[in-house]
Amino acid sequence: MHNIRNFCIIAHIDHGKSTLADRLLEFTKTVPEGYRHQLLDDMDLERERGITIKSHAIQMEYKYKNKEYKLNLIDTPGHVDFSYEVSRSIAACEGALLVVDCTKSVQAQTISNLYLALKKNLFIIPILNKIDLSESRSEDVIEEIIELVKCKSEDIISVSAKNGFGIKEVLDKIVTHIPPPNGDNKAPLQAMIFDSFYNSFTGVIAYFKVKNGFIQKGQKLLFMSTEKIYYAYEIGILKLKRISKNKIEAGDVGYIVSGIKNTYEVKVGDTITDAKNPALKSISGFEEVKPMIFASVYPVTYDKYEELRSAMERLQLNDAALTFSSESSPALGFGFHCGFLGILHMEVVKERLEREYGITVIITIPNVSYKVFMKKKSNQVIIVNNPSDFPEMEKIQKIEEPYVLVSVLTKENYIGNVISLCIGKRGNIIGDQHYLTSSRIKVTFEIPLSEIIFDFYDKLKTISKGYATFDYYFLDYRNSDLKKITVLINHQKVDALSLLVHKEKAFFIARKICKELAILIPKHQFSIPIQVSISGKIIARETIKSLRKNVTAKCYGGDISRKRKLLEKQKKGKKKMRQIGKVEIPSSTFVNFLKIKN
Template identity: 60%
Template sequence: MKHIRNFCIIAHIDHGKSTLADRLLEYTKTITHREAQAQLLDDMDLERERGITIKSHAIQMDYQLDGQAYVLNLIDTPGHVDFSYEVSRSIAACEGALLIVDASQGIQAQTISNLYLALENDLEIIPVLNKMDLPGAMPEEVKDQIVDLIGCKREDILAASGKTGMGIEDILRAIIERVPAPVGDPEAPLQALIFDSVFNSFRGIIAYYKVVNGEIRKNTKVKFIATGKEYFADEVGTLKLNQVPKDVIKTGDVGYIISGIKEAREVKVGDTITLVESPAAGGIQGFEEVKPMVFAGIYPVDTEDYEELRESMAKLQLNDASLVFEPESSAALGFGFRCGFLGMLHMEIIQERLEREFDMTVITTVPNVSYIAYTTKDEELIVNNPSDLPDPSKLEFVEEPYIKANIITKAEFVGPVMSLCIQKRGIIVNQSYLTADRVELIFEMPMGEIVFDFYDKLKTISKGYASFDYTQIGYRQSDLVRLDIKLNGEPVDALSSLIHRSNSYDFGKKICEKLKELLPRQQFEIAIQASIGAKVIARENVRALRKDVTAKCYGGDISRKRKLLEKQKKGKKRMRQVGNVEIPQSAFMAVLKLD
């Protein structure tokens, strides 16, 4: 056990985690020259195309230092704030972390939040300055920032470059010398913490775990503590580039188990595996349940695909434990699911993965956050969907979730960033200069305001220099109203939204104008209205398509033309009563991109 090291790599987006992981795998000869490719651990096409890591990936390396063989278990983690749940799970399976900072960009918001996650779990932090080969690298300034942040010695900071391979051997030596070996009791009953799982269509569900106490053998009966189900361990092994079957996985090591589990519900991330014959007294304290931030409805385009969508979502949830969903139905879209996501990027990725991995084309409704409504009878209702909000006459007040936003940017962009946050109803709490030209701004703002396009706007006004991270701080009372969109007097529940009263008039007008462009013209006139309760606050009309019915009257009496026009008018009126308006998918998505 004293020759095992478990560590993960944490950093902000694009600071070079995956490239550095590639070099570590190369230097330890875990992969042959032929298998090598850039971002080797990112095995999803989507990750390759976007150049981001979405999943944490575990891999085992063997390395010799001073004639002694060591086993290193590396977990490469995502950097985006929407996938921070992946990071928290990876950290639970490690004893040390490489904190990577880009030498040309310095410390960013996500670096700090990931660092705090690691410190809470008492991990040994090894700071690494990456991208030292870039002409724009500022090693001395960035070292000062790291020393201020962690309080380590300057000589503890390693300089490296994932691209050229500089400093990789120093990193491997530092991992072995500084990261503590895992602690656990090999004689105790088995306790193994599940930190990830994947679905394999031939072998069922494969769970990845770290053995905390005891050992797990092939062909024994195991039990999952949280669900209480028992299974037969068909195969256990370690994770190299491919799975390597072993007879036994000992204390402190990371491995996988295949036991023919078919149901996605039976594997919970954070659960503990133990033996049936000599069970452990209880589970390991895993990580807390994920709290989704953004809610949106996902509906199949064809209502017949509902069951298939349910299966696809369950399989996807295995691979991405931060996805939460429950069934719901909508008058406009039929049956579907109400899903909870960690952010807008997460939502976009889930939608893409459903289309790619499961061939499901889906419609996504306008995202929103969950509110708490208090009625006049002192009832407390959780509102995930704007259409669940009680009638204004029965409503006492509504509370909405607030977050603490932590933004780090260059001094020259402080003005635009502040005005953006204040426009989104933010309250500034603190402003501190980290260095001469780097400012940290802390705001308290409503979660609902940052759901749509806050992150994109922040990047635009700061030319890509601002980094953003947030934590929830609870609920506060605010003046919210439900804005309904009606087509020909029929409300479209998928387009309704909860919005602050001060923004509602502006927002309603914009939506009506946008829908006027997007709705195809019909044979009858369509009235688009935005209303709060019974009060209409904005209206646009989509003109009817008309046929020139008077074309065949050449000359003659006006009354003959009038007769034909009246006949047409009656037809249009009747059509309007029976005709229904089809809403194109683009209309649902356009509401997000209103500005």
């Protein structure tokens, strides 16, 4: 155990975290030089977007002063939407590499993940990356790191992950400064699951870190949160490939194959113990994930529902932050109401369903979770995650919506634009502005979550010319004056197009929705009325005119009564069709509807 080091890498998107991991693996000869860039980012989606979505674990061996050390790297995502992945990875480590791009300086999400690591008492090794670039601002960034970590300038390691400069110093410091794991091989087994995925041949494969005791091949194990008992058919360590072992002791990281076929029986953060001699309590820190936004997912074709269910279950195993439950819609059929940590998380889930499972899906407009207090004497409180479940206004006593604390880091030149944006989003500035350096400012706001889940990030980048970053976390629920917008197409309510908005913006958004839907929905053989109501009162209407067939084209002359007879017949047919006809809403309408609100 004294020769084991467990660590993770904390960095903002595009600060060189994956490249640094590549160099560490090459230097320790875990993989051959030039093997593959972004080795730990094994999804095409990760490579295309340049972000880490899933945490990954890999073991390296490094010799320092004639002594062999096992270094377990547990890679972490950098985006705020994957903070749950980060928290699980951090819980399995004793140290962290804080990587900062010297051309871009410290970012808001870097600070957020750093605080998670400090809360778990991880030893922090600050690293200044990309020092070989001509636009490097090393001196200014070093000042920011010193202010952030409270370290000395000589504690910061300057590296170029791309060229391999400074990698040896990083490895030496991991060995000498990150403490070995605390644990007792003789105590009852306690192992924490920090990741898992589904394999069609072996079932669920769980990644774990042993805190106390040891795991042996063939051992009878108890999963404490689900109280399920399984055998350890295969255990081993994680290198470039999984390597089978007979025993894994306290402090080490490995994987387990137990023949588990039901994905819901394995939870990330759960504790594994010995079934015959169980531990008295599980490892602290296991929390059920709390989604921040909600949206419904439907298959484009109805017959894909069961395939979508299977895909969602397997994806949830690999993405513990995803939650879902079955629901149905008259317009879209059977689907699932899902909880996500943010818009990027929602987009990634949609992409993974289509790429990894071959299922094309429709995602409805996202909403946040509201608390609705009813007027009954019992003071009943309803949690509303879907606008279609919103009760009638006359039955409601008050409504509360979630607020978040938003921290924005930007240059001094753009602070006015940032404040204007946040106030326009119903935000309140909190405290004084904090200068990280002479030109970098941190400002904090309290903003309703519903205001930042759509276009806040894009607008923030636009007004700051790319120099602003933000991070947020949940505060509490507060009173709010909300209105429900309902869309009726051909006099039928379409729940998938309902949404809740603040009273100040309700009328403007309702009119905009009505006009845009009249463009997005194609013409039919009959005219289609589109109506938008606010709290039951219709305030906007547009009509999509019918496709017109010239039924009198075959009449080349003769009495006018012949033409009138044909036109009357067509008029009756259209009236009948309007009564029994069904409006086909293409999937592209629901995709484009996400943009209307902005």
